[in-house]
Amino acid sequence: MDILSLAVGFLVGTATGAAGNYMADRFTDSRREKKQVKENNRLWREVETRFPDLIDEMRADFSNPEHRDTRAFFIKSSKTSIGFLTEPCFEYHTDKLPNLQPAVLFLEREGFISDITPANCPMYRMHEHFVDRLIES
CATH class of the missing domain: 1.10.10 (Arc Repressor Mutant, subunit A)
Structure with a gap:
């Protein structure tokens, strides 16, 4: 195995890992935002109903x-x-x-x-x- 193929493999692996981590964080943040909006709407309906x-x-x-x-x-x-x-x-x-x-x-x-x-x-x-x-x- 030569040094060039080792370096290319390392860079491709690093880029793939970083991209995967970025996408996972992005989708997790989106899910959390939707959950927070849903909770805020539920809380507001409770306020309107109770008072x-x-x-x-x-x-x-x-x-x-x-x-x-x-x-x-x-x-x-x-x-x-x-x-x-x-x-x-x-x-x-x-x-x-x-x-x-x-x-x-x-x-x-x-x-x-x-x-x-x-x-x-x-x-x-x-x-x-x-x-x-x-x-x-």
Whole structure:
């Protein structure tokens, strides 16, 4: 066996192995993305099914073009008021939406919102993927 055929065999084997690894990674990534999209859709259907009143109210808030950029909201009683605000915010009332607290806890746990409470009144920030789901439907 001469050195040239050995070198060519080595290069062809290396190229074949690299190409096979690349294709396997590409198809695995594609499968993972499809699985993630399917899981996200399932989770969103669960949110809509479990908390329809809150989702409907949030959709109504975003239907106004002036509020499309609002991302923060407070949870409070309709009988209370909030003092100074540094940004536009929505308000959702515990006495009008009976399952508001469980809904907010679920949304926070699943990564749709984040708690940004500055003082005593619970305040949350909506993540963009959550707002996109609210606006698209």
